[in-house]
Amino acid sequence: MATEGSEPLPSRAELPMRVGAGQFMDPTSERLRYVKQLGGSDVLLNMYQVDDPDYEHMPDDERVPLSGEDAWSVDALRDLRERVEAEGLRLNAIENVPVSYYEDVMLGGPERDGQLGRLKETIRNMGEAGIPIFGYHWAPAGVWRTGWETARGGAEVSVFDADAADADELTHGREYSEAELWENYEYFLDEILPVAEQAGVTLALHPSDPPMERLGGVPQLFRNFENFKRAMTYRESDYHGLDLCLGCWSEMGEPLDEVVRYFGERDEIVYVHFRDVSGTVPRFSEDFLDEGNYDEYALLQLLDEVDFSGLMIPDHTPHLEDDTDWEHRGRAFTVGYIRGMLRAMRSDQSR
Incomplete structure (x- = not known):
């Protein structure tokens, strides 16, 4: 829904493969205008720190802490969307809520069902507020x-670098088995997917980062191709797919062409984090997009070949001279690079 006085925005179903930006919390007019100036069309909001008691991201000093008992209200979520649309952009997704928001869901802790209830309410409210x-x-x-x-x-x-990571030091009090994590994940899907389907909200699963077998005594469940196949086939749904983080898949050393073709042909790629790394686990660095492991132009062509028509954003980027904490200069380089590749690809196709 467009705000009064603005041009109506087309539905996502009518849109081509495109570039935007994200990984920030507060959609200020200045930040949104910057995304628009880069040629972006959509934003994602990363809400992983909104349980900070000093953080106010809603108007009129309305605090909506994700660590509290209540989910975000429909009005607060609708306001987020309308603030984005007022600058001629789309709010494509909310991602990466705080680990504390559903930690007991992942680990089978005593607050699991209460946290699941809050997740369900958040997803229902997102659907009503028009965040897809x-x-x-x-x-x-x-x-x-x-x-x-x-x-x-x-x-x-x-x-x-795994050798410098203290990866064996327990982060959650004990060792967890892979079977436990799978049991908890399948319970989560059984509970959440019907709610998402009813609300019209698509769930998008991000890989483990880094994709080690385990960290801190906890299995990194989504570290390889086979585990993603299991997740997507456990309970197949039009409302569940992948946040295809190309950097994480590059860290795994999996055959990216096979990954994109498999999930793309199943229409399970929801959106893409377009970045790359040099090296694979147990050691890698997050380098410039044109200096990583894979052929970025060939991957873009393959995404087009499997009819992916969603959003692509820069993920983690290098920190350039005079950059900000958000790496706005690094993101500008990456957005421009992807837009250039898209332009070249479309030009080749039109000949």
């Missing part, structure tokens, strides 16, 4: 990096 995608992960230990290295021209890139 809920991106999530299944990694209680979170994202791990071990430092920074210098890349071309002195840019800084993040690094994971």
Whole structure:
């Protein structure tokens, strides 16, 4: 729904493969205008820190803490969407809510059913507010990096090195088995997917990052091709698919062409984090998109070949000279690079 005085936005079903930006929480007019200036069409909001008691991301000082007992209200979510649309963009998804929001769901803890109830209410409210995608992960230990290295021209890139990670130090009090994590995940899907289907909200699963076998005593369930196949076939639904993080898949060392073809032909790629790394686990660095493991143009062509028509955003990017914490300069490079590849591909196709 467009706000008063703006042009109506087409439905997602009418849209082509396209580029946007994300991984921020507060959709200020300045940040949204910047995305628009880069040529982006959509944004994703990453809400992993909104349980910070000092953070106010809603108007009129309305605090909506995800660590509290209540889910986001429909009005608050609708306001987020309308703030984005007022700048001529689409709010494509909310992703990466705090681990604390559903940690007991992932680990089978005592607050599991209460946290599931809050997740269900959030998804219902997202549907009513017109936000179509809920991106999530299944990694209680979170994202791990071990430092920074210098890349071309002195840019800084993040690094994971298992030898420096203290990966065996328990993060959740004990060792968890893979069977436990699968049991908890399947229970989650049994409970959440019917709600998402009814609400018209698509769930998008992000890989474990880094895709080690385990970290902190907790299995990294979504670390390989076979485990993703199991997740997608356990309970098949038009409302469940992949947040295809190409960087994480590159970290795995899996055959990316086979991955894209398999899930693309099943119409299970919901949106794409378009980044790359150099190296694979147990050690990799998050380098510039044109210096990583895979052929980025060939992957873009393959996404088009399998009729992917969703959003692509820069994921983690190098930190460039005079950059901000959001790496707005690094993201500008990546957005421009992807838009250039798209333009070249469309030009080749029209000849």
